[in-house]
Amino acid sequence: MAPSVLKRKEKENQETTRLSTGRISKKIRRTDELYDEGEPDIITIDSDDDDETRIKKQNKIDINNEPGMQKLHALLEQFTKSMFEKSLPAHNAYIKSLIHKPFIMPDSSYDGHSETFLQMRFKNREPTPLHDPKAPNAVVLFTPPEYSEEFKKAHKDEMLVHVVVDPVLSRVLRPHQREGVQFMYDCATGVKIEDFYGCILADDMGLGKTLQCITLLWTLLRQSPHFKSGPTVSNVIIICPSSLVKNWYNEINKWLGTKLSAMAIDSGQASEAVDAKLHQFGRQQSNGKRRSCNPVLIVSYETFRNHAHVLDNIEVGLMICDEGHRLKNMENQTYVCLKKVICKRRIIISGTPIQNDLLEYYSLVDFVNPGLLGNASEFRKTYENPISKGRDADASDYQVELGQERQKTMINIVNRCLIRRTAELLSKYLPLKYELIVCSKMEPAQQALYEFFIKSKGVQKTLQEGDKVHGKKGAGQSTLQAIMFLKKLCNHPQLVYDLCTKGEDGFEGLEKMFPEGFSRSIRNFEPLWSGKMKLLDNILANIKQTTDDRVVLISNYTQTIDLFQRLCDMRGYKWTRLDGTLTTKKRDKIVQQFNDPTTNEFVFLLSSKAGGCGLNLIGANRLIMFDPDWNPANDGQAMARVWRDGQRKTCYLYRFLATGTIEEKIFQRQTHKKALSNCIVDSAEDVMRHFSLADLKELFRLEDESVLSDTHSKFNCKRCVDNQQIEPPPEQADTASDLADWHHCYDPSVIPDDKLADSWPRSNISFVFYQKQDKPKDP
Incomplete structure (x- = not known):
């Protein structure tokens, strides 16, 4: 290339570099370090204005000067704070609008009840039990029949599922306690005696009657063989001596912790406070449509008797009467009040349920299963009179024989709803006793x-x-x-x-x-x-x-x-x-x-x-x-x-x-x-x-x-x-x-x-x- 051409090219490059540098220096200009009368500094970015418009002071700040950098940082901080204060309220308002915005179910049939939601949740699933029936130490209270694949497809909603005790409880149940829970479950679901749903747990002291009942009530509150219909019961009342109210509350908390919230009414509470708690419990409907916050009520016999009117017309899923031999007198006011409660599943717990007076015996059985032994007059004629005469010290041979026969018949009937084990079972788990x-x-x-x-x-x-x-x-x-x-x-x-x-x-x-x-x-x-x-x-x-x-x-x-x-x-x-x-x-x-x-x-x-x-x-x-x-x-x-x-x-x-x-x-x-x-x-x-x-x-x-x-x-x-x-x-x-x-x-x-x-x-x-x-x- 000719020297003249090279010189021309070099000159053009130098001019281009000069112009570019000028544009860059023109992009950012700074005012002098301080304005007169405290006027604010101005930073102009990418502006075509002339120097007189952009710069109010002729003295410029050297960008490499340390005080100038500090001033720049101060300006940026002030700008950021101003923007933050302006945007924060709007941001918070927006977030709150999201949080408090009502949740709309995608299913228009949802009516606000948990069971309906569960039905929607499992709509396309094959019914499954709440707990694994094949798990180690599983306690299975109900086993459904085997279903064919055709039945599963055509009648999925009719399929029954296993009822399995919560593993938290099943792993601590002893063999006799598992047997007791199974017996009570069969009674409470009408398996033992058709159309009768009560029973008497008459184990000796120390065999864990309380734990057995807690296992039963928790299972009934959470499960049912009918997958689509919700749990078997939605509420439970435990009536016991006043000295045991706290014990029941503590035992439920001990075994179930936060899984179950019980409402305990202390006999020392004011009458108004008791009524308020009972009203609260009563408002929790027992028709299976709503899950209760406190599905278990623990109350003493005396408190219940004095406030029973509050629970009039309230349906109760399960009633447990601890130390139930207190109910041996049918004319007792406590007995009358409890008998009026709308509840078909009743359980009496007593280490000594059977006394010598047969009418008292009848009272207990008739409380849990009304009509099982007939009415009171029929019981006297069929059982009490012959048995009592046969046990008299001066009875004839015929009276003794007839009494024994009627006694045997009565015991055979009652044993279908009464379970009793002796304390000797404890010898497996307790130290030597003399x-x-x-x-x-x-x-x-x-x-x-x-x-x-x-x-x-x-x-x-x-x-x-x-x-x-x-x-x-x-x-x-x-x-x-x-x-x-x-x-x-x-x-x-x-x-x-x-x-x-x-x-x-x-x-x-x-x-x-x-x-x-x-x-x-x-x-x-x-x-x-x-x-x-x-x-x-x-x-x-x-x-x-x-x-x-x-x-x-x-x-x-x-x-x-x-x-x-x-x-x-x-x-x-x-x-x-x-x-x-x-x-x-x-x-x-x-x-x-x-x-x-x-x-x-x-x-x-x-x-x-x-x-x-x-x-x-x-x-x-x-x-x-x-x-x-x-x-x-x-x-x-x-x-x-x-x-x-x-x-x-x-x-x-x-x-x-x-x-x-x-x-x-x-x-x-x-x-x-x-x-x-x-x-x-x-x-x-x-x-x-x-x-x-x-x-x-x-x-x-x-x-x-x-x-x-x-x-x-x-x-x-x-x-x-x-x-x-x-x-x-x-x-x-x-x-x-x-x-x-x-x-x-x-x-x-x-x-x-x-x-x-x-x-x-x-x-x-x-x-x-x-x-x-x-x-x-x-x-």
Whole structure:
């Protein structure tokens, strides 16, 4: 290329570079660092205006000058803040409009109810159960039939699904509890008896009746074999003694946590507050159209009775009545109120549902399944009258045979809606248990007073009058007064001192039988006046000295508990007391304190009547039943307080009986399997009706001093010879066996409890029965 051409090209490139640089420098211009009078700086970007328009100051800021850069950053920050403040309200308003905008269902048929939504959700799916029926440890309560592929396509909406217990619960259920849940589910769904939906859960104490019922109610609230129709029930009412309201609430929370919200009404709440809660529960309709926020109501019998009108015309899916033997009287106001509730699924929970009075038995069955045994008059004619006559002490052979036949028929009917398992099932899960029946002779002065009284004209007159009026309703009041006197005397002479000193009819001359210096004041209480109290004093001292065991001490009489309390104060034992005077809150607090291993409580003083409702005293592993009740169910309830879930130590359960006295006679009546439920009567007026005159005379007879145990002497025991057991009990025998198959002890060397053995020489022990309940051996 010619040199002239190259020079021309180079010149053109230089010109182009100059022009480009000029345009770039023209793009951004800065005002001087400071304007006069504080006028704002101006930044112009990509502008064609001349310098006079764009720049008001001739002095320019060097872009590389540090103060100039700081000013630029300040301007940018001010600009950003201004824009943020202007845009923020609009942004927030827009977001809120999105959040609060009503959600429109794509399905126009949606009516706001959860079940309709679920139906839409699963419209195109094959029905499936809520939980996997093939999972390990699954508890399947209902299994649908096998469906063909053609049926599935043509009748998908008619398909049934498995009903499976929530795995949270199924993994903790023991075999007998699974069986119980299945039984109750079959009853509640009409499988056991067509058109009848109630049942009675009559398991012994400690078998987990509460957990079984929680499993059932949760399953019914969540599931049904009919996939499209929603759950079986939509609400549940639990009625229980006031002392158990909190316990039910805690148990539901323990097993289900936030899955289920229960509404508990404390008996201490104001009437207006109770009505408000019941109204709230009632507004949650039970027609399956709406899920309830609090589908479970827990309320005491007394509170429900006083506020039942609030729930008038409210349909209830399931009703559970804990300690349901309270409903044995059909004329009771509580019974009447509960019977009016619109509910076809009713469950009674009771460890002692069957008493000797057949009409009371009928009341319980008719409550859960109305009409199953006919109406009341039909029941009396068909069952009660023949069975009662057959059980009478003077019944003919024909009456006995007819009574047994009707009794068998009735039991066969009722067993379809009643399930009962004994506490011996617990032996698989609990530590070793010993039961010991300790016969203790009375002290000499105590025995002299006993003999004087039963030979007195008053007692003899009572027996003669009893012969004339035997079997009549209302008879035997003077007899019962005499019985009560003897029972208290067996505990301690101080309990009958006032009766003796007043000289009332039938108690004349008894004051002179008390030794000189005897005082009625509890401050002057002396355990040596009573054989059983002397034994108690010894065994408590032995336990306290060498172990860290705790003791539950039970009596049927608050006056006897007063003496226990005085004994503990005398010996410096830390004690806690629970009787009928305590409120539910105080009761719960002292039980929690006693069960706390960090406290120094030693003795829990318990009234038998107060200790029969769900009381858990696993802080103790020794229990002493100081006196027997006419009804063994009451004793059984009280004695089940320590050998139950959560217990870790070997348990010792003692029964104290005054040798040869009325206490042994009462105990023999308890164990006698003559009555329908193996229970003796528990009401005053029944004593004369169920005892023959010979029975009453036997009741008032004191055995000779040579008798070590009246109960054992009546066995005609072939395992004992010359006051020595020569043959051991059957290997398979346990605490549920007859006393004839227990160990029979004549001296302390064979006693399995060294604390009782150490107490034997310094007390009045004459004989001991004992048996153990161990874990069953593998077959």
